Amino acid sequence: MYIDSQVVSNYEIDKEYGRVCLEAPEIAASALPGQFVMMKYWQGLTPFFMRPFSINSTDNKNGTIEILYKVVGEGTAILKKLQKADKVQILGPLGNSFPLKENFKRIAIIGRGVGAAPMRFLAEYARKKNVEAHVFISAARPEFLFDTTYFQTIECQFTGSCDDRRLVTSYFEEELTHTHFDAAYVCGSKRLIGDVKRLMDQYGFEGYASLEAHMACGVGACKGCTIVINEEGTERFARVCKEGPIFPVRNLVY
């Protein structure tokens, strides 16, 4: 879908972080956790590309979606300044989604900072299916542990950390020593994903990572957002926007 949307609200979490709510009934109704949207919300031709953002949550009753964002450059700086009723073009929902297999009984959800943006939607989805979900989030400061209350409301086990000396995966590892997980879902740095891979090898569970790449089209046409993936020994290019943004951790090549 490509819709002319508008800002319902744009809540400032901090100088750098915000949460924008957008009118998008059809997207709210059809999106799956892990999917993203491409958005253009400025006049003129700079920035050039639309910007990709994960869907943080959907609200079917109000016909809205929410995006959690961090200001890192020109495009996100403009996003921060949007006000109620400002116009936004949205293309989406795009990409694949977090696979939640029938046999999964207990999953881990791992993220850092704004990397946790797609995780709320995933947790909601898992809980609806009655899957047990342990959420592990780290951030630089407590206010950047987004959606904490929500995770608790829907009865996820929640571990939040602002300890810079510990990787968030270390909390997960502690759990793994005594609890079996069927799968882990991670969104964050290469380092984080690498550490999940190590734990997968050690403890045996499935791992899925949400990746980012610079995108032009967002729909698979331009072949611009490729990464290298390894499928059973064979390396090939895969488009993050189309085959992803969610990839099995075991297929990732760094």
Add this chain to the structure above:
Amino acid sequence: MYIDSQVVSNYEIDKEYGRVCLEAPEIAASALPGQFVMMKYWQGLTPFFMRPFSINSTDNKNGTIEILYKVVGEGTAILKKLQKADKVQILGPLGNSFPLKENFKRIAIIGRGVGAAPMRFLAEYARKKNVEAHVFISAARPEFLFDTTYFQTIECQFTGSCDDRRLVTSYFEEELTHTHFDAAYVCGSKRLIGDVKRLMDQYGFEGYASLEAHMACGVGACKGCTIVINEEGTERFARVCKEGPIFPVRNLVY
């Protein structure tokens, strides 16, 4: 001067017109009527050029200048949206100014719509020197007869017209039949300036026009804003930003 200024207020006159007041003490203190400023008030590189605007008025007490503007394209559309405290880079005051010779006792000031923007400053200047000033302004609608009250406050004779069938110069012509003018100052279309030229030939007074041209540098360096002028039979290029924006009507070539 090149200053980091900010918006003091941005008053909407209409969908298309506005008046912005900017903090610029040094410019307010040194500007002469007819001079202009180049302004940049957006992030990024589109629009590319700074935009030129005449100084509508200066306020030395508050250290501000006012710009009267009309939305015609991308750059002026952004100007319309500026809010209090928004940042503006200003280069100026630039260009020459309206010559008001010692022997001028009675002058006419003629403009149409936003073309009248520099005229308030001129009228103020003339009245301070005790020169009699008749102001002739036309506009599409009464609310676009800007500064009407001000012109009357400083005791200019004021003729405003919203009659589309009559060129504003026709009111001036009526006056000319019984009153001598030493000079006329005009800002507006080629047609308007052309008509002032005709009246100059017929009634004998000096005429000065404020011109516009696309500008890159605004300071005379790029030679981009040239027009052809005729000085005693010799045609040459003159830069609107530097030799102008005020030119003797008799030198203009159309």
Add this chain to the structure above:
Amino acid sequence: MYKTDLSVQISTLQMKNPVMPASGAYDYFEDNADVFPMCTLGAIMLKSVHRYPRPGNKPPRIAEVTGGMLNSIGIPSIGIEEFLNKGMLEHYKTLNVPVVISISGGSPVDYVEICKMLEGNPFIDAIELNLSCPNVGTGLQLASDEVLLGRTVQSVRTVTSFPLIAKLSPNVTDIRKTAKISEECGADAVTVANTYMGMKIDIQTKKPVLGNIMGGLSGPAIKPITLHMVYQAYSVLNIPIIACGGIMCASDAIEYILAGATAVQVGAGNFVNPMLMKEVIEGIDDYLAKNGCQSLSDIRGIANCRKN
């Protein structure tokens, strides 16, 4: 449907309007934003199919720059043989719009081989020779070498009866020369032009941003340069010109037509606005109607004072 006659003809290729995607910047099936029906388009232009299978270049493959983008996709392709075996062309034909296949190769012989394989194929309507991809191999561009260009077009001409469109490189000293050579060697039209060789350096890592070091610049940044090339080419050519470079709105397309273009291609603009091609078609129609014109030929090339 339209207020005016938007149809154009390029040799035997009949288009109901002059707008088609630029090769490689649009997909028609699952990789499409799906915001308007494909039959809206004047023609279907395919992503270049290479003679042999190619994986494409190593990532990062795109970078944003002021007024556009760099790409070093490098034509990932399954190769013409598999492409034909898979029945891809039949698939495109179901869209009920004339199909133009774009082909690429490393040497003139590659193009000849592909055209031989395509000869008589009922599912295509024209062939565009991508002679100008800056991202294949060491940056050799057939269309930047007058001798190779002429040789390629000429030898392809002898083996194909399809309308032949030579897509020229803008990385040349004088587009008039390469355009004229294309015409003389039998091209039915030229596409002016492809991307400009460019690059971006990351001052933090101190390395080129693109995995392939350099890439092709496209988007509005290049429009003034390509527009001038279309204008120049029009002054020397008797065959139609398809303009391609930086079209972001109907007005850009109209500028190209006023400069002499018969048709236009939209590339990077599709990414920024998935609705763009539809808007361009409607915008041209509105413009013609507002200007009291019946058809595109009323405005084609009229900004061009150099046409003799």
Add this chain to the structure above:
Amino acid sequence: MYKTDLSVQISTLQMKNPVMPASGAYDYFEDNADVFPMCTLGAIMLKSVHRYPRPGNKPPRIAEVTGGMLNSIGIPSIGIEEFLNKGMLEHYKTLNVPVVISISGGSPVDYVEICKMLEGNPFIDAIELNLSCPNVGTGLQLASDEVLLGRTVQSVRTVTSFPLIAKLSPNVTDIRKTAKISEECGADAVTVANTYMGMKIDIQTKKPVLGNIMGGLSGPAIKPITLHMVYQAYSVLNIPIIACGGIMCASDAIEYILAGATAVQVGAGNFVNPMLMKEVIEGIDDYLAKNGCQSLSDIRGIANCRKN
């Protein structure tokens, strides 16, 4: 004054920092925005002085485009003779910064004549040959013709002992060739590059916007292309490169230096931000300091994997 060593040398031209204006885009006396002292600059670059007096092209001479501008100024000039008679050079020398005079002409012999007149002049430090203005005459660009380019540089070389900088045209198929020819014919440095031929059409009037029909494109739109040319030229040259094209901030200048440039010129950027050159100088200094570098030679060309 600086935290690091920003000095660069181009033959005998000593600059305290690598930043100078691009010819024609900056003035030093009454036509200056006067926002920082002229002695801030690494060098004073003059607007091209033509062999003979020229009025320049008919207006409109500039147009805004996405990410830049078109200009068809056409080098208005009082001609070298009057320029010298008027004592202009003495005037520039009072700024206490090395002075580079840019010269232009319609044919190689014009350049030779000017250089003869300049020989031994105590008020200049180097000569830049503007071989690439798209706005003189019928668009003939000496630097787009390999034979004429070589002949011009070579014949000028025999009559001048000043450091000779050949300003190359980007409107060429391969900048490496024209750069190498310049070096071989005796240039002490090359400036890469000038503006790109471009145009804009007004769809209301249906005519080209510029009085001269076409003009030169400059500004950030061209930066990726010119950056790639600097990168390419660096891989074949042994003489210094002065980069020129679309510098709008310190980071742009640093990209050029990482690609291999010794010095940089700022053109259209001065219009958009009169403070720009000062900001670029300070920004380069900061960057070097932050990256633990002592001098520009620590970073020059290090993004360039092609240098052999």
